[in-house]
Amino acid sequence: MTNFDFALLTLLCLLLPLENSTTATKMMASLVKPGIFRHLMCRNNMYPRSGVLRFPVSDDHVFWSAPYADYCPPVYTAPHIGGQVWADPPLPSEAFYPQWNQLDGQVNRESFHGAYEVKDGLPLNPIGRTGLSGRGSLGRWGPNHAADPIVTRWKRDAEGAIVANSTTGKNIIQMVAIQRSDNKLWAIPGGMVDPGENVSVTLKREFTEEALNFTDKANMVEKFFREGGVHVYSGYVDDFRNTDNAWMETTALNFHDEDGKQVGQLELMAGDDATNVRWTDVDSQLKLHANHADIVREVVILRNAHW
Known part of the structure; x- marks a missing residue:
């Protein structure tokens, strides 16, 4: 999309009557997301x-x-x-x-x-x-419909100090990534929203099943997710399973452990459909399943982190 196209759509959102402005906003949201x-x-x-x-x-x-x-x-x-x-x-x-x-x-x-x-x-x-x-x-x-919890923390050195990138000077953020069993690509540990299920329930369940695979820290995890995440994306996913008549859409929220003393300290363990799980440094070279990297970049912008 060119700057002119973006400006034109922005103008459209401003000029359309109130009842039509939502349509224009959705049009712009669906077009400006890279990779989808x-x-x-x-x-x-x-x-x-x-x-x-x-x-x-x-x-x-x-x-x-x-x-x-x-x-x-x-x-x-x-x-x-x-x-x-x-x-x-x-x-x-x-x-x-x-x-x-x-x-x-x-x-x-x-x-x-x-x-x-x-x-x-x-x-x-x-x-x-x-x-x-x-x-x-x-x-x-x-x-x-799926739900993707992007769980993050700051990268820290052996003394516990936050690590910044030497070039940008911005702090390096890490995310929990799972390796999918179907295509072996790294991804956000999300999953499908069950009929009638609240997305917040899906987010917590999928993270626990795919990245922790245990329940002895259930109270900590419950509290961490109950305190709420920040919405970063709702929309289409460029998933390799999509067809002309069926496609993936997701709601992604960022749950950030600012001091690293909550889920940031838990031992990760792959479960459910995951082959592996790890804390992954986030930057512009990060390769993830579908257009997950584009969604994660929204978190980088939100946290003013290194990219």
Whole structure:
């Protein structure tokens, strides 16, 4: 996005009537996030844990508004999805009628990026084409909501003093990162929001299951998360599992241990779907699953830390 585009969208937010300003704000939020509006992870590759190759989609053909007469993506839903209690039934179906773009019973089918289009009875990915139809390995048609707790502390030396970067002079922040078992990439230790579940419950549960794998410090962890995190991002995730009809969205909060005397002192232990877990220095070279690095950068800005 050019500076002119950004300025134009900002002006749009100011000039639109009040009832339309939310739409403009969502438009801007969805476009200015780096790494999420061109499908870097979920395009032009083999779908994970399958032999299904995505249909080629160039940068110019990502958006649905761009004509692509030859677009013919394969349809794929992972076999293990069928019959799972946490998954939607297949579509089309004579017995399953999802309520798109709203709370459908206990299932949240709203997108952070506004109303998505429904075509031929199937929701369309709001960011654009991925080269694959169906659900892939995702449980829900449309948005699949997750929650990501970004747990941080300041990097300290042997004497306990905060370590600053010698070039920028800014303090180095560390985050808890888990290594995913599916693609071996490092990531924020998050997980799916259960139907009807409060996001705060998901954040605490996923961090405990994936990064601690024990409960003897449950009271400390409970207090740490109860004191509240700072919201840093809600929106689309450029996840390698996304398809044209099912995609990941997340709510990310930063829980910061300022003095390092709470969770910053706990021994990390990988559990659940994690292969490994560690405190990781955060900087511009950090490589993470999907567009997690872009989300973490919001924390760096928030804490005025080294990048």
